[in-house]
Amino acid sequence: MAFIELKHLQKTYNQQQFVLKDIHVDIQKGEFFVLVGPSGSGKSTLLNMIAGLESISDGELIINDQRMNEIPPRNRHISMVFQQYALYPHLTVKQNILFNLKMRKKAKKEQEERLKDAVVLTGLESFLSRKPHELSGGQQQRVALARAIVNDAPICLMDEPLSNLDAQLRTQMRTEIRRIQQKLGLTILYVTHDQTEAMTMGDRIMVLHEGIVQQIGKPLDLYNHPQNVFVARFIGSPKMNIAKAICNKQHLVIEEKWEIELPQSISSSLPQLKEFLVGIRPEHIQLGGNLQMQVRSIEQLGHETHVTFDMPCESWTAKWSGQHPIDIGTPLSISIDPQNIYFFDRETQKVLL
Ligand SMILES: Nc1ncnc2c1ncn2[C@@H]1O[C@H](COP(=O)(O)OP(=O)(O)OP(=O)(O)O)[C@@H](O)[C@H]1O
Numbered sequence: 001m002a003f004i005e006l007k008h009l010q011k012t013y014n015q016q017q018f019v020l021k022d023i024h025v026d027i028q029k030g031e032f033f034v035l036v037g038p039s040g041s042g043k044s045t046l047l048n049m050i051a052g053l054e055s056i057s058d059g060e061l062i063i064n065d066q067r068m069n070e071i072p073p074r075n076r077h078i079s080m081v082f083q084q085y086a087l088y089p090h091l092t093v094k095q096n097i098l099f100n101l102k103m104r105k106k107a108k109k110e111q112e113e114r115l116k117d118a119v120v121l122t123g124l125e126s127f128l129s130r131k132p133h134e135l136s137g138g139q140q141q142r143v144a145l146a147r148a149i150v151n152d153a154p155i156c157l158m159d160e161p162l163s164n165l166d167a168q169l170r171t172q173m174r175t176e177i178r179r180i181q182q183k184l185g186l187t188i189l190y191v192t193h194d195q196t197e198a199m200t201m202g203d204r205i206m207v208l209h210e211g212i213v214q215q216i217g218k219p220l221d222l223y224n225h226p227q228n229v230f231v232a233r234f235i236g237s238p239k240m241n242i243a244k245a246i247c248n249k250q251h252l253v254i255e256e257k258w259e260i261e262l263p264q265s266i267s268s269s270l271p272q273l274k275e276f277l278v279g280i281r282p283e284h285i286q287l288g289g290n291l292q293m294q295v296r297s298i299e300q301l302g303h304e305t306h307v308t309f310d311m312p313c314e315s316w317t318a319k320w321s322g323q324h325p326i327d328i329g330t331p332l333s334i335s336i337d338p339q340n341i342y343f344f345d346r347e348t349q350k351v352l353l
């Protein structure tokens with residue numbers, strides 16, 4: 001029995017269009033489960049349905065073997081960190097953290113004990129008497145986190161909790177949330193549209209697109225074995241390069257331009273003389289070889305270099321470690337190892353092999 005079971009969950013706001021379709025997944029106790037997808041894909045809606053803030057149109061939500069559909073939010077034993085973490089501006093850090101416990105009339109002693117633990121975990125010891133406006137964004141974020149922790153709920157839902165922070169703080173908070181989650185054995189459902197956050201934090205990731213689950217798996221499974229073009233392009237940065245191609249015996253012809261010799265083991269599983277899509281990750285385009293390209297733009301990041309070049313359908317990006325002093329317009333020779341090529345059906349966009 002899984003801890004949280006989403007059973008064929010559906011959501012419609014207007015009785016016509018479904019913003020979530022047939023969401024079906026089991027989440028284990030202590031798991032860090034990430035929901036990722038572009039804006040409007042239904043992430044917040046799903047989280048709110050689990051919290052009880054939105055009704056469930058169809059399907060069943062089971063937590064700890066109990067049907068939750070009709071249970072009011074306060075009885076679901078779930079804490080939530082919202083995207084806008086909504087601290088009460090006139091209350092101090094301590095009062096903000098203890099707000100829910102006070103509302104629930106918990107004993108003073110218990111409040112103090114829980115406060116102490118949450119404050120130590122989030123490193124807020126010296127900020128307790130400050131008001132939110134006297135804190136940095138990251139510190140406010142930690143107050144929201146502490147407020148979720150003191151509730152002592154076994155499940156914590158987080159909706160883009162780091163989106164308001166700068167890049168450096170975000171990286172730091174990622175590690176911190178992960179540490180707290182592991183220490184407390186929390187089950188976290190974490191929403192983000194940032195694939196790096198998903199990859200670095202999740203035990204498992206569910207990719208959502210237009211209310212439909214695209215794939216569920218461990219971060220590297222999604223990266224190495226994307227089931228369709230959407231996942232292939234959503235996970236990984238810069239994103240996977242895609243082009244049209246056909247296979248003629250053992251020759252792979254990309255955009256009627258480049259020819260790559262495929263081993264029999266690959267070509268025998270591909271459709272012959274019928275167009276499909278190929279996908280190549282930027283790091284799998286190697287410098288040197290018999291494919292010619294012209295540099296369109298270049299990004300020097302110091303530790304690596306991103307080189308963009310024109311293809312008939314769209315531009316492609318190559319990612320090379322280290323620094324490469326290359327000028328725009330320079331002709332370059334590259335190569336691609338056939339083992340690193342992904343193949344997708346053109347119509348269904350699903351992976352071919
Ligand atoms: N209260 C509502 N009434 C009607 N439609 C809604 C409501 N809330 C959300 N929607 C629609 O449901 C879809 C999913 O919205 P949701 O907020 O869940 O997306 P999201 O993945 O969280 O996006 P974002 O990354 O922008 O926060 C969107 O098309 C949105 O317009």
Ligand SMILES: [Mg+2]
Nearest residue numbers: 043044045159
């Ligand atoms: Mg949202």
